[in-house]
Amino acid sequence: MTNETELLQLPDYSIEYTPTQIKIHNFEGLQRAVNAYAQRYANVIVTDDTEKSAKDSRAKLNKLSNALDEKRRDIHRDYNKPYDEFADTIKQLRSVLQNTIDPIDDGLKELDGQHREQRKEHVQALITEMAPNYGVSASDIEIDPKWLNKSTSKKAVTEGVAVVMKQVKQAQDKFKSDSHALTKYAEVNKVDAAPWIDQLKQGQDLDYLFKAIDNQVNLRKQKQKELEAQAAEAKTHQTTKGDTTIDTNTGEIAEHSVVLRITTTIEEMKLLKNYMDQRGIKYQRAGV
Known part of the structure; x- marks a missing residue:
């Protein structure tokens, strides 16, 4: 059984990174420490008698794991910073263009709606013209939306x-x-x-x-x-x-x-x- 008061510490290490590379210094030492701690507690048997020490072991291991993950998050934030700044710049440039695109888009949609309404009137006139030849009433014929498509x-x-x-x-x-x-x-x-x-x-x-x-x-x-x-x-x-x-x-x-x-x-x-x-x-x- 391990000493419950023992503090678990990782060896000193630093991380150097560039936008295209992340390097962990003293990775071998870090890896050895992680493997050693994992092996030390690998055979812990949980019983009523060992429940307290098992919880303590779990807490220590979780603390080490969280320390590693916190370092990862720190690097992730810094690693993304240049890209985030770049993305914001591009968004600003796109917004300038979008302010011009939107009115044009609205105008085209309105014009398309007018054309569609005109096509609907033409289709309705065609239905009215054809209905007597087929012995039906024009009001009995429902317009198929695809008849109003420009490509039809x-x-x-x-x-x-x-x-x-x-x-x-x-x-x-x-x-x-x-x-x-x-x-x-x-x-x-x-x-x-x-x-x-x-x-x-x-x-x-x-x-x-x-x-x-x-x-x-x-x-x-x-x-x-x-x-x-x-x-x-x-x-x-x-x-x-x-x-x-x-x-x-x-x-x-x-x-x-x-x-x-x-x-x-x-x-x-x-x-x-x-x-x-x-x-x-x-x-x-x-x-x-």
Whole structure:
């Protein structure tokens, strides 16, 4: 075990350096001392009994390591000083030029913005001109940013617009066809087509919507069967007095007939009819 009060010191050494060379005088002695101290403490075993001395050894070694690093930082600061002064000088010279460059740069950006806006107007005019030939509305065509690039030729813009218009027309025709088919399918199944059309607009697949309508219809039929079964069971203990049906078990009114005159649109009337069908409500058409 080493003497805990022993001071660890590095041998005297100095550093001479130039902007291109750093030389450590007495490096061999410095290296021998570092190796010797490292070897001296290389086999320290840390236990409860040696904890205090181990911490002291670590502190001494850290002090030596920090002394070496502090010397390195000193040299680094001095070594960088000529370059830092040079860099500051160059920055000052560049700032003189930058003060002139900035207004020119701003002017060019403003001019480029004006040219881009002019190209946008030309592209919009081209879209307006071409739209009727493809059966689409100019408002349906979104301008592709690359059409506004200075490097994009008029031919490329025209071809690009044509491609987009064809795609838009195909999408519109498909939606129209799918919408018609979906509406007819909804009418046949006595369901409101509006919510299904909304889903179609959002990009939902037509076959998926057909299946969804089928599921809704099946659920409605199942519900109708349940209502009919409940109604059949209820009739076993019901009696009719005039327009009123009374539950003989509870004495409560089970059914009651009223005459209503309803005025609304045809579509709303269809919705009302579908609702009454789904709820098992009996009705009949009366004379006007």
